[in-house]
Amino acid sequence: MAIIEHEDKEVLKKWGMGLESILEHCHFCRKPTPYWHTNTNNPVCQECAKTHRVSELPDYGQRVRAMKRKERANAGINRSREAASG
Ligand SMILES: [Zn+2]
Numbered sequence: 001m002a003i004i005e006h007e008d009k010e011v012l013k014k015w016g017m018g019l020e021s022i023l024e025h026c027h028f029c030r031k032p033t034p035y036w037h038t039n040t041n042n043p044v045c046q047e048c049a050k051t052h053r054v055s056e057l058p059d060y061g062q063r064v065r066a067m068k069r070k071e072r073a074n075a076g077i078n079r080s081r082e083a084a085s086g
Contacts, residue, residue: 006034028052039065 023032024043033045040057 027057 023034024036025031026033026045026048027042028048029045031045033043035046035049036043037049037054037057040054040059042057044052044057
């Protein structure tokens with residue numbers, strides 16, 4: 001599979017919940033990995049990404065994609081709130 005993203009530690013640090021030190025476990029080999037497959041929202045290490053297909057992953061992505069759409073909408077609202085109170 002092609003689309004693997006690296007956890008952005010700087011972004012996670014900004015969230016301030018210690019998330020930058022948490023590694024998820026690869027869906028296939030259970031090794032801790034900072035990589036994941038975005039569309040299905042599964043942690044997948046680089047090695048397994050080379051040897052496995054997207055169709056082998058459960059698709060948690062539908063829900064996540066819906067959530068992200070909501071988040072983007074909310075983020076827009078928050079930004080305008082901050083501007084108003086700032
Ligand atoms: Zn793996």
